[in-house]
Amino acid sequence: MRMHRYPALPWITVAALLVSCGSAGNSPAVDPLDGLRQQAGGTLTRYDQAVRAAGGARFVPVGELTRQLGDWEPANGSYKESLSAGRVEAASTLPGAPQPAVGTIVWTNGTRHDVPLISADGALAQLGAAGTGDCSGCAPLKLTGARLTTMTVPTTRGPATAPAWEYTLDGTTVRLARVAVDPSAIVRVTPPPRDADHPPAGLAIESATTTTASSELTVTFTGRPDPSSKPCGADYSAEAVESDLAVVVIVIEYRHAKDEACLDIGAQRSATLKLSRPLGERAVLEVTQGLPAELTITG
Structure with a gap:
């Protein structure tokens, strides 16, 4: 079976989120979420531009027409x-x-x-x-x-x-x-040009679920099959970067260990995050290309 060494990002541990307390002269550890948040900010800007280009249109299809x-x-x-x-x-x-x-x-x-x-x-x-x-x-x-x-x-x-x-x-x-x-x-989002030397980081969500009045959003994505308590496993959380027109979901992965050689197997995983207010008519966007995700409203 083919072995796969997963890339370093997104790989988050508690230690990586703390400022380093090493010896003098050492630089503080950089929060790996900062880059994803900046990427999400660019995604929101492109989406806002797409909505304005469509005259503020409210029809934002997901996928092919x-x-x-x-x-x-x-x-x-x-x-x-x-x-x-x-x-x-x-x-x-x-x-x-x-x-x-x-x-x-x-x-x-x-x-x-x-x-x-x-x-x-x-x-x-x-x-x-x-x-x-x-x-x-x-x-x-x-x-x-x-x-x-x-x-x-x-x-x-x-x-x-x-x-x-x-x-x-x-x-x-x-x-x-x-x-x-x-x-x-029709609002159609154009992803940024592909850069082979600097591919977008993050995990792309595939769908989202919420209710009309709730500020909670549950997203699904492809992740590792097992929890972080097992070799090659991972746990997940998520956060959102928001604007008046959309929210970009960042999935954070907590791996069992860094640089493990693991089978290239994925499974559907989910995470629930809290928005600053109910989603309303805002779009849910994935962070890698800024494309809209399919939404289900359960009540």
């Missing part, structure tokens, strides 16, 4: 690569935006928000632009029609039902759905 409905038939295995690369094109005239071009996003708590809509062609262009695969030799998928419907979208305020265009495809029963909301009304 395209859904595949159904499974590819065995004979259409190459269609998956075409879709991943954004190789899609209309084989017939597609509907324009409805008139008036306004739709409504509805959250599970009944909150509603009107948003501008785009045409089926416009949503198709967004779908194609979202492609990330390399499939220059793939045949494009042929879209034969579209209808305006709705789809459920994870957001920073919990699941929401959003207007969507549903496309039929030539040669398959699979359909594609794409959110029909005008991009100007």
Whole structure:
């Protein structure tokens, strides 16, 4: 089995959080959380800028805005690569935006928000632009029609039902759905450029849970399977850096020992933290790239 030596950060012990009392001339120990807090501050700045760029929009989806409905038939295995690369094109005239071009996003708590809509062609262009695969030799998928419907979208305020265009495809029963909301009304976070020499520190949270009135936030993430009382184990806590629009969650890891050679195995772990006030409509962001995390509101 492959062995893995975990990196030094984030590695927190009680001693590391205290000022060193060594001999004269020694520098005080640096709190390893300071760098993560500064990183979180930059994340909040970028998020605030993204909200302002979207005119203060309240729709902040988590993840992709395209859904595949159904499974590819065995004979259409190459269609998956075409879709991943954004190789899609209309084989017939597609509907324009409805008139008036306004739709409504509805959250599970009944909150509603009107948003501008785009045409089926416009949503198709967004779908194609979202492609990330390399499939220059793939045949494009042929879209034969579209209808305006709705789809459920994870957001920073919990699941929401959003207007969507549903496309039929030539040669398959699979359909594609794409959110029909005008991009100007969507908050999309752009991570900072990757720096191979200075990768972002921290553990990325995957989801968050809270209640309407509570100031407690429980987050999930991938960590070590065992507690810190066992070799290669770890315990976890978390803290938040907050603004009026978002909170960034920092996960703190307390390892059994530093620089242990451990199996590269992860498990879902969780931690609960206290916010300065209930979350409200603020987004929950992970610290490594500043991307929004999926939120569940339990009551």
